[in-house]
Amino acid sequence: MNHFDRIYDLHKLLASSRYPVPRSRIEAELECSRATVKRTIESMRAYLGAPIAYDRKLKGFYYDRDDEQNYELPGLWFNASELHALLSVQQLLLNIQPGLLDKQLAPLRKRIDSLLDIQQSSADDLSSRIRILSMAARPIGDHFQPIAGAVAQQRRLHIHYQSQQQQSQREISPQRLTYYRDNWYLDAWCHLRNALRTFALDAITMVKVLPQRSKEIAEDALESHYSSAYGIFSGEADQLAVLQFSRDAAPRIAREAWHPQQQSAWLSDGSYQLKIPYHNPSELIMDILRHGPDVEVMAPKSLRQQLIERLQKSISHYV
Numbered sequence: 001m002n003h004f005d006r007i008y009d010l011h012k013l014l015a016s017s018r019y020p021v022p023r024s025r026i027e028a029e030l031e032c033s034r035a036t037v038k039r040t041i042e043s044m045r046a047y048l049g050a051p052i053a054y055d056r057k058l059k060g061f062y063y064d065r066d067d068e069q070n071y072e073l074p075g076l077w078f079n080a081s082e083l084h085a086l087l088s089v090q091q092l093l094l095n096i097q098p099g100l101l102d103k104q105l106a107p108l109r110k111r112i113d114s115l116l117d118i119q120q121s122s123a124d125d126l127s128s129r130i131r132i133l134s135m136a137a138r139p140i141g142d143h144f145q146p147i148a149g150a151v152a153q154q155r156r157l158h159i160h161y162q163s164q165q166q167q168s169q170r171e172i173s174p175q176r177l178t179y180y181r182d183n184w185y186l187d188a189w190c191h192l193r194n195a196l197r198t199f200a201l202d203a204i205t206m207v208k209v210l211p212q213r214s215k216e217i218a219e220d221a222l223e224s225h226y227s228s229a230y231g232i233f234s235g236e237a238d239q240l241a242v243l244q245f246s247r248d249a250a251p252r253i254a255r256e257a258w259h260p261q262q263q264s265a266w267l268s269d270g271s272y273q274l275k276i277p278y279h280n281p282s283e284l285i286m287d288i289l290r291h292g293p294d295v296e297v298m299a300p301k302s303l304r305q306q307l308i309e310r311l312q313k314s315i316s317h318y319v
Helices: 003-016 023-030 034-048 080-096 102-118 123-127 144-153 219-227 282-289 301-316
Strands: 052-055 060-063 155-163 166-180 183-190 195-200 204-213 239-245 263-266 272-278 295-299
Touching (some): 003 034, 034 052, 144 166, 144 183, 239 301, 282 301
Antiparallel strands (some): 052 060, 155 166, 183 195, 239 272
16 A cells, blocks of 8 residues: 555545544554554645644544534545656646646646655656657747637637738637647638638737637538548548558558558558548658658659659759
8 A cells, every 4th residue: 555545544534433543443444554654644744734633531543623624635636646647747748848838737736746745756756757859849939828718718819820921810710729740730710711721829920819709610520621631731631642661661650640541551562551541742742751762652643743853852952
């Protein structure tokens, strides 16, 4: 039984007893030594504010209820594994986007630290054991919280959006936030274009929350638009890429999920075939190029030609 479980069991024992509980019974119930009982009681008094008193006449411990209120363990209570899982999730967020929710998570972190003190553990120990490496992550900007609030409250937004060399102003109905390849995006109905669009949060330069409720888009419509084709700026799929990976790359590629609707097959020569639905080829081409000579585009011809042109432009820098 760990320290957290002993505290919880001791709390149940004292809260349910009408009379002071002898130390010998506590030792038997918690299956621990006299010294461990003493440390558990001291921890509850010091860190959890437990009003544990000792009756010398009856030789037992009890909750001092002079205020006629039952004592309860403060706040949310976690056992050891739950507490470390929660810390791991928080550490993931801190690594993925430093500073994103520091103010909001500070009270929770303080509460977790106090519980870890009871367990004689440390949050710093855990943080040093989780390592996350981001690649090409862009600063999120100053508008994450109002955007997240608008998504949760289903409120429209007026935004200024910087797209390549052009800036536009538009009213949008946020649908959901997406974290994709180390960057944040907002899926929304654009009232300017009268269609679903995806906006990179780092390209949103101004945000104003509007009083109007967002236009509601059915979940199946969102999935059809955003998940049917390859990539973050996908749209609805209208083409199928057929990729063939070499025998050397095949075992690794076979373990990868490129798309929910992908089709795959092992070929007789040991190579691996992957079929991927797509609409906008830009992101797909970048991922194909990443595999160099270990992949060949078999179809369609238009995608094969686009890849050839990109390779020729790249080679031109070195000849």
